Amino acid sequence: MSTLIAAIIVVVAGLGLATGGVYVLVENTKPDSNIQFENAPAPNNTGGVVNYGTK
Amino acid sequence: MRRYAVPGVSAVLALLVLMPVLGRGFVLNYDMVFAPRQPLVPDSLGLGTSVARSVPADAVMAVLTSVVPGDVLQKVILFLILFLGSWGAGRLVPTESEAVRVVAAVWYGWSAYLAERLLMGHWALLVAYACLPWVAAAALAMRRTEPRAFAKVIVACAPACITPTGGLLAVVLAVVCAGKQAFVITVPAAVLLNLPWILPSVLRPGGTLSSPDGVDAFAARAENWATPVLSVLGTGGIWNAEVTPDSRAMPLIPVFVLFSLVVAFVGLRSLAARWGLAPTLSLVLLGVAGVVLAVFTTLPGGDDVMRWAVTHIPGAGLLRDSQKWVAWWALPLAAGFALGVQAASKYLSNQAGLIVVATLMPVLTMPDLAWGAFQRLETVKYPADWQEVRSLLGEDQQSGDVLTLPLSAFRQFPWNDNRTQLDPAPRILPRTTVIDDVVAVNGRPVAGEDRRVAEIRRTVETNGNLATLGIGWVLVEHRTPGRVDPAVLERLRLEYTGPWLSLYRVPGMIARSPAGAPALPVVAADCVVLAMIGGALLWLVLPAGRFIRRSRSRTAEE
Secondary structure (H helix, E strand, O other): OHHHHHHHHHHHHHHHHHHHHHHHHHHHHOOOHHHHHHHOOOOEOOOOOOEEEOO | OHHHHHHHHHHHHHHHHHHHHOOOOEEOEEOEOOOOOOOOOHHHHOOOOOOOOOOOHHHHHHHHHOOOOHHHHHHHHHHHHHHHHHHHHHHHOOOOOHHHHHHHHHHHHOOHHHHHHHHOOOHHHHHHHHHHHHHHHHHHHHHOOOOOHHHHHHHHHHHHHHOHHHHHHHHHHHHHHHOHHHHHHHHHHHHHHOHHHHHHHHHOOOOOOOOOHHHHHOOOOOOOOOOHHHHHHOOOOOOOHHHOOHHHHOOOHHHHHHHHHHHHHHHHHHHHHHHOHHHHHHHHHHHHHHHHHHHHHHOOOHHHHHHHHHHHOOOHHHHOOHHHHHHHHHHHHHHHHHHHHHHHHOOOOOHHHHHHHHHHHHHHHOHHHHHHHHHOOOEEOOOHHHHHHHHHHHHOOOOOEEEEEOOOOEEEOHHHOOOEEEOOHHHOOOOOEEOOOOEEEOOEEEOOOOHHHHHHHHHHHOOOOHHHHOEEEEEEEOOOOEOOOHHHHHOOEEEEEOOOEEEEEOOOOOOOOOOOOOHHHHHHHHHHHHHHHHHHHHHHHOOHHHHHHHHHHHHHHO
């Protein structure tokens, strides 16, 4: 029983550490989207196409 | 305490993914569109001219959002998908060890399939994915002739049957797991449960043949240096590179997949010893069939066969985005891996360590599913323009459907961080709304199936009269790519304009919209299916079945 509880604790702690750490990294490195949007021209009537996806 | 381990870990997993999006607002990415209150229009039941891709999901959403706000409903559904999928997989594994069940739960609930389809916005497909372990459990109980198992199969399959692919995933698994002795019951039930989309598809004028362009565009792809086969065996390999988590491109992933296959193979032998050979073989062979279907178009000659199939066999278009069928493989992989770990732990002194490592493996090899897939999923609010247009269309007496411009199925709005998203208009506006059904992959168009849309496109391009095609309104969506010819708008009368939307009235007499599938048989089939699901629920909830069992056992004793 104690092993199981220890395992769960380790799993939860591991998940927290892994994702928390990466989250902090991503938060620090992602571009500031507001700046991009302010500079972006309104795309309507400019032609172009919205891709469903790329391979 | 122990019995809460699997649901507890499943809930933690679900929260780990969805925590950043649990607030108010909508998650709108690719095919995922929820609206504050979805209208019930003919297309929701497959009675329009468009192909019944989201039938009866749209009708179900229309009913549910009349009670619960759409954004709340979306979060509840997404949470239940992740929570119930993991829990069901853990529960399915025949073992005394809760820790081994946890391993299966994490492997099923933190899979590449789930991550990619979530980012692709295929929430209804993921509903089916979450149902699969519960369907398998109920069908296996039916094979063992346990009481009320058939009712459980129906209830477990029902949520999955809100879309064609989801319905097929669930009912085929149920038929296979329940065994051939039960075919006489399971096969008719499987057909019945899927009638809400089968009937509109069969009765739809114009048939359901698809464009062969989509065969290459939607074929499974290699996510790293290995072949598509290995990507698919690791439950990944979706056609769209944009929704594949970056971690799937790591060079070690194919090695990790091969390792998991070896462990799963060991575990599946152990599964056969506990369940019996026939049910285990059924589950595994169906999984293998899913993998073969998924990679078929990437094999030599496979794309030619598929091109022929989609252009000649009605409904074969369901096989175009073939990686969807890998859902069948995810279940034996997760259960087999967990039992393989249990078998291996007998030879190790530090069993807890092994379990912990096995549990953490999916998370550590694909950490970028956590926290809303590293904030690729975020909540946004619809601009007020949408509510204004909705009210205006709801109150106006003029008949006619709505056409959205620019002609494109997908949008990129700055208010949604320029994410690619399906045009939300058909799920917000209280009238049948026509959107373009041509989609672009790598800039190349993949033709749609709706002849009415093709006719409307020609009319827009030649600046013809839209009223003759049953279009009474034109909605122009601003600041999304695509050109709107000013000459088309000059013929129309502006009724509303805002920063994001402009609504135009089409002047003149509006022709009647072209007919779709006949309503009577479709609605009758829907009622039969509802009655069937309601009956199964009552059979599970009410004590009627128990009285029969008691009286039978009493008769046997006498």
